[in-house]
Amino acid sequence: MRMDNPNKCSNHNSLANVFATSVTITLLTFGALTIDPLSVVATGEVEDNEENRNVDSSISNGNDLLSSSPLPSPSSQRSTNTDITGSSTSDDADLSTHSSLQDQEFGSLVEGITIDAACGQVVSGVVNLTSNLNCSGDGIIVGGPNTVINMNGFSITGPRQDSSKGGIMVPNVDNVVVNGPGSISNFQAGVLLTGSYGFKLDSTILENNQIAVSMTGADNAEVKQNMIKNNHLGIASHSNSGSKITSNLISGNQLAGITFVNTKSSSMDMNNIHGSQDGVFLDEQSSDNTINANNVLQNAVDINNANGLPLNINSNQYAENNCGVSNPSGLCVGR
Helix, strand or coil, rough: CCCCCCCCCHHHHHHHHHHHHHHHHHHEEEEHHCCCCCCCCCCEEEEECCCCCHHHHCCCCCCCCCCCCCCCCCCCCCCCCCCEEECCCCCHHHHHHHHHHHHCCCCHHHCCCCCCCCCCCCECCCCCCCCCCEEEECCCEEECCEEEEEECEEEEEEECCCCCEEEEECCCCCCCCEEEECECCCCCEEEEEEEECCCCEECEEEEEEEEEEEEECCCCEEEECCCCECCCCEEECCCCCCCCCEEEEEEEECCCCEEEECEEEEEEECCCEEEECCEEEEEECEECCCCCEEEEEEECEEEEEECCCCCCHHHCCCEEEEEEEEEEECCCCCC
């Protein structure tokens, strides 16, 4: 049965505004960050009150989201040790020992080293949560490729939804994996990807964030078997290709469950989506995507292809979706 909504235009204007927020959010945190890598690790319940002191001074309220400062290069945040070769002498041995100690001191920035995590820390390698992180600023910032973050059943909690902070931030870093179980809550973006390739997120709870997962220019990302609930917006994909969103429980996200903006050759399969204004929304620039075998129910509009744009315009494919209301009609099984 088709549901008419007198506020439909205003709702979709609101959706467009949030899409713009999800794009500009990529500039907010990283542009303003001047990161002091931390060499300490979390050994108990953690609260870091200073990790984002340089960011906080530039933000006057929750709506001040933009910064024009360039993103610090990950290479500029890392300590580099010179490898000294030559004849074997006692001085050479001392220098080698000193270099080894430096590597350990900055282990959080060196690939291949297993470390514990703390709020505001720039990490790479294998990262383990060993306690709940209660962050007054940003959560974890990934600084190197092939990083694996193991949540180990713990949580990362931010200050509030309008704080302009991110739970796990992946700026221009490839092949990052976040393994649950665990939870990320009370951030502006629970997970924030910008310009990253091959990201994977699984078995994690993302709740009470402004945007649970925000992906911009992040190709071949995979989001599967997560619980995404009670956020303003569930998954926001902007200017991506090759994304796979599979087998997630997405509920009670106020504006939309999953949104594709200028997203191409991506897929949504076997997700359960309910309790939003739009369960699934694709804009007119999103093309050649497949939306198959999803349960999309109890939303104002369950599946929305660019506010009713005919499928032959943007070539998105819909099949075997269990839903009640679609725009245009005919995208739901038996309706």
